[in-house]
Amino acid sequence: MEFDFKEFTEKFDNSRKKICRDIYNENQESIKIKNEERAVENLDRIFKAVFSISSKKGFQAMSMRDLSKESGMSMGALYGYFKNKKDLLAIIQRQGRAMIKNVLDAFSIISEDPCKRLRSAIKAHIFLSELARPWFFFTFMEARNLSKAELEEVRELEAYTENILVEILLLGEEKKIFKKKNHYLTASIIKAMQQDWYLKRGKYSLRKITPDEFAESVIEFVESFCFESSA
Amino acid sequence: MEFDFKEFTEKFDNSRKKICRDIYNENQESIKIKNEERAVENLDRIFKAVFSISSKKGFQAMSMRDLSKESGMSMGALYGYFKNKKDLLAIIQRQGRAMIKNVLDAFSIISEDPCKRLRSAIKAHIFLSELARPWFFFTFMEARNLSKAELEEVRELEAYTENILVEILLLGEEKKIFKKKNHYLTASIIKAMQQDWYLKRGKYSLRKITPDEFAESVIEFVESFCFESSA
DNA sequence: GTCTATACACAGATAGAC
DNA sequence: GTCTATCTGTGTATAGAC
Numbered sequence: 027m028e029f030d031f032k033e034f035t036e037k038f039d040n041s042r043k044k045i046c047r048d049i050y051n052e053n054q055e056s057i058k059i060k061n062e063e064r065a066v067e068n069l070d071r072i073f074k075a076v077f078s079i080s081s082k083k084g085f086q087a088m089s090m091r092d093l094s095k096e097s098g099m100s101m102g103a104l105y106g107y108f109k110n111k112k113d114l115l116a117i118i119q120r121q122g123r124a125m126i127k128n129v130l131d132a133f134s135i136i137s138e139d140p141c142k143r144l145r146s147a148i149k150a151h152i153f154l155s156e157l158a159r160p161w162f163f164f165t166f167m168e169a170r171n172l173s174k175a176e177l178e179e180v181r182e183l184e185a186y187t188e189n190i191l192v193e194i195l196l197l198g199e200e201k202k203i204f205k206k207k208n209h210y211l212t213a214s215i216i217k218a219m220q221q222d223w224y225l226k227r228g229k230y231s232l233r234k235i236t237p238d239e240f241a242e243s244v245i246e247f248v249e250s251f252c253f254e255s256s257a
Numbered sequence: 258m259e260f261d262f263k264e265f266t267e268k269f270d271n272s273r274k275k276i277c278r279d280i281y282n283e284n285q286e287s288i289k290i291k292n293e294e295r296a297v298e299n300l301d302r303i304f305k306a307v308f309s310i311s312s313k314k315g316f317q318a319m320s321m322r323d324l325s326k327e328s329g330m331s332m333g334a335l336y337g338y339f340k341n342k343k344d345l346l347a348i349i350q351r352q353g354r355a356m357i358k359n360v361l362d363a364f365s366i367i368s369e370d371p372c373k374r375l376r377s378a379i380k381a382h383i384f385l386s387e388l389a390r391p392w393f394f395f396t397f398m399e400a401r402n403l404s405k406a407e408l409e410e411v412r413e414l415e416a417y418t419e420n421i422l423v424e425i426l427l428l429g430e431e432k433k434i435f436k437k438k439n440h441y442l443t444a445s446i447i448k449a450m451q452q453d454w455y456l457k458r459g460k461y462s463l464r465k466i467t468p469d470e471f472a473e474s475v476i477e478f479v480e481s482f483c484f485e486s487s488a
Numbered sequence: 489g490t491c492t493a494t495a496c497a498c499a500g501a502t503a504g505a506c
Numbered sequence: 507g508t509c510t511a512t513c514t515g516t517g518t519a520t521a522g523a524c
Contacts, residue, residue: 058507059507082401083317083402086315087317089499091499100509101502101510102501103508105501111501211466211474214453214457218453218457219446222445222446222449243439243446247478247482250481255486291489320516320517320518321518330490333519333520334491341518
């Protein structure tokens with residue numbers, strides 16, 4: 027049941043267009059365009075432009091004129107796809123969260139062995155953040171611009187993914203494979219390492235570290251901390 | 258030579274006013290106010306206000322009207338202390354970097370023993386980021402708004418602090434105390450954990466984890482990864 | 489040194505032609 | 507569906523009174 031970045035990518039590479047289609051279907055009230063194919067294609071252009079601009083200067087510093095230029099659509103056309111700038115942010119956020127939850131769920135139940143589950147959970151998060159890096163980066167950096175309700179959703183997803191790790195660690199402790207520890211702290215630290223991968227992606231690129239190598243390092247780090255010394 | 262957060266704090270608590278004085282002295286060209294005492298006091302008020310607002314909504318979303326209100330000074334008065342908004346950002350950045358470099362240097366040479374140096378370097382960074390959290394948070398989040406030259410300075414400081422760790426790890430390897438590893442990757446991971454402390458401070462506060470506890474956890478994590486198994 | 493009032497640019501958003 | 511032109515609010519920055 028082991029998988030590497032290449033296998034992970036093949037499974038999830040078609041997800042970008044799919045996400046745009048989901049967004050179209052779930053936001054019919056605010057999207058004025060009726061032709062689905064055209065809408066999906068333009069949404070993809072818009073999101074690409076948003077990620078491109080806001081990874082440089084931030085979402086809130088991105089003007090609608092910037093977005094118009096980068097996406098090749100006029101201001102008027104853009105407003106056919108969302109109610110206002112805040113709404114655009116909310117749509118992106120909501121859909122990204124749904125995607126993450128689906129993927130991580132799928133990869134956290136593949137084995138009864140806590141060691142394998144730990145490996146799998148750590149790798150899936152890193153690989154996913156590699157494929158959907160603009161989204162991860164964006165969510166982290168723009169958290170301050172979210173509404174209170176949206177922020178609460180982000181916190182819940184954070185807690186949810188942290189809990190996946192905590193439960194694996196607990197299971198391992200019960201089976202006497204992992205040491206007894208403050209598992210919440212361990213999970214936090216694991217998440218901190220995963221987070222570094224998408225926040226400091228440039229640094230790792232320069233050093234030519236692949237997603238597989240990074241994931242292995244994190245896993246090795248965690249295992250040396252968690253395993254009973256017999257291992 | 259061991260120190261805890263309390264001892265660290267006592268040594269550096271008076272640094273905030275000192276920083277304002279340094280800033281005043283080093284930016285005489287752009288600061289129009291001639292009375293030093295008044296200037297230092299007002300700079301302190303301004304920086305406090307900047308950190309308070311921009312930790313909520315970001316520096317670039319902070320308007321000068323916001324800053325005027327929060328600091329209790331008028332727009333006109335504010336512009337006596339810096340040339341423009343960009344200049345204000347640069348001043349804060351420059352001074353913070355100087356402070357960090359000084360403190361970390363002071364704490365990275367206190368022993369010949371690589372274990373002690375590793376402990377000391379990790380703790381000093383976490384404690385410093387606790388005391389100057391607004392500054393750390395601010396630098397990280399506003400990196401995108403810096404000029405190219407400023408960004409280069411930030412990268413250099415990053416590389417510098419990472420190198421402190423790498424050298425300790427190398428020394429430990431030479432002395433056969435630490436395992437042979439990719440020390441750059443290990444240092445990156447250590448920095449990722451330290452970074453989490455100031456980026457996700459709210460989470461750790463909720464869980465009532467103290468700086469001392471967090472530092473010990475990080476150290477334990479790192480040691481279990483680095484030490485030769487005889488330890 | 490600090491205030492109030494204001495200049496001028498640019499933001500988000502929409503109306504109406506095509 | 508998409509464009510251009512334009513409304514209105516808010517941004518940074520400064521001038522000039524005190």
